Amino acid sequence: MTKHPHLHNQLRQRLPALCRQGRAKGREKTEVDDVICWLTGFSRDELDSHLAKKSDFETFFAQAPQLNPARAMIKGVVCGVRVEDVAEPLMREIRYLDKLIDELAKGKAMEKILRE
Numbered sequence: 001m002t003k004h005p006h007l008h009n010q011l012r013q014r015l016p017a018l019c020r021q022g023r024a025k026g027r028e029k030t031e032v033d034d035v036i037c038w039l040t041g042f043s044r045d046e047l048d049s050h051l052a053k054k055s056d057f058e059t060f061f062a063q064a065p066q067l068n069p070a071r072a073m074i075k076g077v078v079c080g081v082r083v084e085d086v087a088e089p090l091m092r093e094i095r096y097l098d099k100l101i102d103e104l105a106k107g108k109a110m111e112k113i114l115r116e
Helices: 011-023 029-040 044-053 057-062 069-073 089-105
Strands: none
Touching (some): 011 029, 057 089
């Protein structure tokens, strides 16, 4: 079975696009980092370490200390795909991240994005 090309993308390559998407609506890089840390359980230092190591998404999510159980509450469509219907586990995690950043870019309150 062929792996989806997103799985080999480096987080470092993708993060600037995620930040740009968030900043388009006046959000800060720190908010993007907060969302990533909430999803994965990484500290900011650990996130920075993965960026420096040029981790791909497969490695990044495999090494996540504690994927947030509240991520199962993330619903909706991103990139034309309903997040909750993604069958492949790693691709679902990537889509969760995409959806959270999309909500950030749309100006949703952080408390709602982080399902608090």
